[in-house]
Amino acid sequence: MISLAAGDPNFLLPDYIANAVNNAIKIGQTHYCFGGDPELKAEIAKYYSKYGYETNPGQVAITAGGSESIFKSYAAILDEGDEVIAFDPAYSGGTMAPAYFGAKTVYANLKKRDDGFFDFDEEALKNAISSKTKGLYVENPGNPSGKVYGKKECKVIADLANDHDFIVFSDETYTEYIWTGADHFPIITLPGMENRVIVAQAMTKMFAWAGMRTGWVIAGPELAPYVQRAPGAGASWPIQRGCLVGLRDGYQFVLDMRKEYEERIDYAVKRLNDMPGVKCPKPEGAFYPFADVTGTGMTCTEFVQGLQKETKVRAVPGGGYGKGAGAGSVRFSMIRPLSNTTMLSWFEHKEGMMLEDAMDRIEKFVLSHA
Ligand SMILES: Cc1ncc(COP(=O)(O)O)c(C=O)c1O
Structure with a gap:
């Protein structure tokens, strides 16, 4: 098969990752690491700033991978009866999780072009908005759509989020893998969006370590404490040290x-x-x-x-x-x-x-x- x-x-991960994890275990980084490893959080803040959003370690929460990043974001925001809009097609980990919180996923179709590509459809998104809309889940880049939302499309989404008062759950798992030649555009940088966007990322795809289970959430200063308080497993400390070395030197x-x-x-x-x-x-x-x-x-x-x-x-x-x-x-x-x-x-x-x-x-x- x-x-x-x-x-x-x-x-296969490079040796220096295994060495960093091994060394962390040897020196006793096997205990609780409440709130996440401070050096790793600082490195994540530094990493994300390359996209033009200056953040700080206090706005970062460590998770056990992208799925937990999404789940934790939903846990912080969603209540029973809320609606989360998702594009169709979109990653099922993002579209199915709202149900755990009694919230409903409402789909806004992407528009299939003649060449088979699924593109953003502003009208479909507008039509999906209701008085119950609490959030929009968007993977940028998209899986399976392969869609990359640039500044223009992010601006349309941001204007709707500001006008209708909803949160954007921005799943930025694949930001290192864009084939258009453009840089990733972070929607959190748009006016009015800093405390309206929760960014979910993971080492899973960025560093090819699906089974190491490491990710993070970045949110604006007002939202971050709610996200951090939401329960979650986080990543084990030695793995966090491997993640630090990967982000810093890898x-x-x-x-x-x-x-x-x-x-x-x-x-x-x-x-x-x-x-x-x-x-x-x-x-x-x-x-x-x-x-x-x-x-x-x-x-x-x-x-x-x-x-x-x-x-x-x-x-x-x-x-x-x-x-x-x-x-x-x-x-x-x-x-x-x-x-x-x-x-x-x-x-x-x-x-x-x-x-x-x-x-x-x-x-x-x-x-x-x-
Ligand atoms: C868009 C997107 N977000 C999140 C995830 C989940 O990643 P993880 O395996 O780290 O939970 C995936 C995995 O395929 C994904 O494609």
């Missing part, structure tokens, strides 16, 4: 992954577009080519189920990311290496199991059905 399903990157690793991801995306997008009935726009950000397969005559679910059964390649049907606006598209996670890679994976690179092989299998499947 070749899985292109979950967003769990293949990369940026080359991010740059190397960035280069490799883009090669994979460009390769997969080309291969998918060459298949009959498949249209695959290059994502603007994140690492999930999201291909429109309606031209093959199969639904996205039939496509994914058939692909798995007949060729042992796993992918994710787009219809599951919301109420169904993403139906007809299939998400392919770029977590398999190309055969010319020089970066190590946590598994052995075997012939027949690389990204090229996955694409060969998908092509065979499409040719036999389309």
Whole structure:
């Protein structure tokens, strides 16, 4: 089986991370670390300032990954009966969690373009706003949409948030992986937004350590105490020390992954577009080519189920990311290496199991059905 399903990157972490974690254990950083490691919080504040928002460690809360960042943000804000708007399609961890707080997710469809790309639809967002709207969940860049919201679109969202008095839950998990050449634009910097935005980030994708469970939340000075008070597991202290070293000294690793991801995306997008009935726009950000397969005559679910059964390649049907606006598209996670890679994976690179092989299998499947 070749899985292109979950967003769990293949990369093996550099040794200095293991050494930092090991050293933290050796010197006794195995006790409570109430409120999070102060050095790490300072490093996170410094890291985020590169996007143009000057923050301080007091505005940062450490979490056990992106999911907890989202959950903690919701816990701080949502009450029973509230509504959270989410785009459709959008990451299910963000769209399903409001229900835990008795809140309802209301979907605003993204607009599917002719090339299969899901774009921002201002009207759909406006139509989704009601007197119960407490927040908007937006992943920037989007998963699975690959949509990157630049300053212009963030301004539209910010104006609506200010006018209708709601919070923006800004999931900024993939800010290091933008393919348009633009820098990430932080919505928290717009007028009136500092105490209206809660930023969720994680090392999960940025540093390829899904299983190390480390993330954080950044909020303006008025909101931050509420977010910090919301219960959560946080990250263990030794892992926080590894995170500190990664953020401080490990940026080359991010740059190397960035280069490799883009090669994979460009390769997969080309291969998918060459298949009959498949249209695959290059994502603007994140690492999930999201291909429109309606031209093959199969639904996205039939496509994914058939692909798995007949060729042992796993992918994710787009219809599951919301109420169904993403139906007809299939998400392919770029977590398999190309055969010319020089970066190590946590598994052995075997012939027949690389990204090229996955694409060969998908092509065979499409040719036999389309
Ligand atoms: C947009 C987005 N936010 C958050 C997460 C959750 O990350 P974590 O595994 O750190 O909980 C993911 C994971 O796929 C994601 O795609």
